[in-house]
Amino acid sequence: MSDFTTTLTGTINRTCQESITHPFIDQLSSGKLPQATFRYYLIQDHHYLTAFNQLHQLIADHLPEPDATILRHLSEGEDLAREKMHREINLSNAEITAAPVAPTAYAYISHMYYQLNRYGVAAAAAGLLPCYWLYSRVAQKLTGHHSPVPLYQEFFDSYAAADFTASTDQMKEIVNHQASEANLATRQQMQAAFNISCYYEKQFWQMAFEQQEWKY
Numbered sequence: 001m002s003d004f005t006t007t008l009t010g011t012i013n014r015t016c017q018e019s020i021t022h023p024f025i026d027q028l029s030s031g032k033l034p035q036a037t038f039r040y041y042l043i044q045d046h047h048y049l050t051a052f053n054q055l056h057q058l059i060a061d062h063l064p065e066p067d068a069t070i071l072r073h074l075s076e077g078e079d080l081a082r083e084k085m086h087r088e089i090n091l092s093n094a095e096i097t098a099a100p101v102a103p104t105a106y107a108y109i110s111h112m113y114y115q116l117n118r119y120g121v122a123a124a125a126a127g128l129l130p131c132y133w134l135y136s137r138v139a140q141k142l143t144g145h146h147s148p149v150p151l152y153q154e155f156f157d158s159y160a161a162a163d164f165t166a167s168t169d170q171m172k173e174i175v176n177h178q179a180s181e182a183n184l185a186t187r188q189q190m191q192a193a194f195n196i197s198c199y200y201e202k203q204f205w206q207m208a209f210e211q212q213e214w215k216y
């Protein structure tokens with residue numbers, strides 16, 4: 001039987017294609033994206049990554065070794081890269097904390113916790129995979145482009161880096177281990193969780209591009 005993640009390739013390819021043509025990524029790559037838009041993205045993504053990191057720990061608590069230890073440490077490199085970018089754009093923790101989580105980020109974060117609480121670790125792990133796989137793919141396509149804005153190129157380069165590619169492969173392996181022990185219903189739920197995350201990844205670019213706010 002081929003790897004479970006092989007069955008997800010079509011979805012990630014489409015998500016990658018739609019991401020690359022999305023104005024947020026297109027303008028990040030051309031350097032035309034206003035800095036305020038990128039700043040908004042970094043703030044929302046920090047909120048997202050805080051939940052993403054917590055989910056790694058919550059899921060790891062239910063995994064066998066060595067997957068548990070691998071998962072616990074998987075997102076550390078990304079945090080360091082972000083701290084550097086925050087310094088370069090003068091983004092303080094106080095400013096991040098003061099900003100409310102925007103509707104799409106809120107929905108994506110809620111989706112990740114819902115998969116864990118409603119369906120369990122296999123679905124929740126599958127829900128985290130597009131985060132690695134999509135950014136890795138998009139960055140690999142854009143790493144040679146050299147955005148005229150160094151900060152924007154740094155963003156692409158951080159995700160094209162070897163350690164992020166390695167993290168993506170490790171996450172795929174964890175998801176494949178889960179799938180190999182799952183029954184059909186669980187595998188279907190893993191696929192659903194993965195697809196929904198791909199949907200929100202695209203929405204996340206749009207949220208940032210329009211600097212989405214709550215309208216009460």
Ligand SMILES: Cc1ncc(CO)c(N)n1
Nearest residue numbers: 045048130131132135204
């Ligand atoms: C929304 C989102 N998806 C994926 C990644 C990459 O982990 C990220 N930083 N943010």
